[in-house]
Amino acid sequence: AGVGALQDNLDGQIISQVQQQLGALLLLCAFLSFGGLTCLEVFESERVLFLHERANGFYQAGSFFLSKLLFDTVLLRIIPPIFTGTLFYFLxxxxxxxxxxxxxxxxxxxxxxxxxxxxxxxGLAITNRALALLVASLVILLSLSLTNLFNNSGSMPSWAAWVHYLSFFNYAYEALVINELKDINFQGVALGAEALSVEANQLLDELGFEVENYALDIFVLTGLFLLGQLLTFLLLQYRIKLVR
Structure with missing residues (x-):
């Protein structure tokens, strides 16, 4: 009732601002996520050179993987989000x-x-570049479609409510939204009523965001990154053994 009354705010500025921020956060996450498609060529582009140099004993798979990881992580995965995020945050x-x-x-x-x-x-699992691009794009799009903005877990059938846990996008988006709105009180004047105060936590709950999962979202997101790197390294080792 409180949220419904707030939506009747005379100027609508509060709800409008919240909607703009939710949409902008989603677009920012999508922009950075699709930027990850550049990683498809990280290993494949130098695969032949790596196999040749490794055969000559210059370095092992771990050294190659670590150098690629550090170079790609620092220059393309840490600096751009800091720069883009800083501009976005204040603008x-x-x-x-x-x-x-x-x-x-x-x-x-x-x-x-x-x-x-x-x-x-x-990119390491699928050697065909066109197919790898298609699969990676579909994974990101599927993850995007499973966020609470598009699929409110509270409105989904009980047997399908678990699917949004498969979305790395959902963890990032939920953490960003909660970080922005948690414990805020919206003030407004409803039609024919006195001053109105609505807690953002109530709004978050109706949108399907679980405030208590704030820290868990960040933890899971970190775990997914580390798991992805581990699987990539293991797959790299496996492919080297096949070449032998």
Missing amino acids: MDMRAGFVHFVVFITVLTLCNLTAASICMLV
Whole structure:
């Protein structure tokens, strides 16, 4: 009832601002995630050279993997989210506070790293570039479609409610939204009523965001990135053994 009354706000500025921020956060995550498609060529582009140099004993698979990981991670997966996120944060007039800003940048970076990790794995598993691009794009799009903005877990059938847990995008988006709106009280004047106050936590709950999962979302996102890197390394080792 409180949220419904708030939507009747005379100027609609509060709801409008929330909608703009939710949409902008989703687009920002999507932009950074699709940027991870550049990782499809990280290993394949130098595969022949690596196999030749490894056969001559210059270095092992671990050294090659670590060098690629560090170069790609620092230059393409950490610096761009920090730069883009900083501009976005202040241009969109996001929530004030240093801690909120740090969490915002951290989640964006983890989202980018996780998407890149998935693309690395797909690029290494599928040697056909066109097919790898298609599969990686579909994975990111599917992850995007499973966010609470498009599929509210509370409105889904009980047997299908678990599917949004497969989306790395959902963890990043939920953490960003909660970081922005948690514990905020919206103030407005409803039609024919006195001053109205609505807690953002109530709005988050109706949208399907679980406030208590705030820290868990960040933890799971970190785990997905590390898992993706581990699987990529194991697959690299396996492919080297096949070449032998």
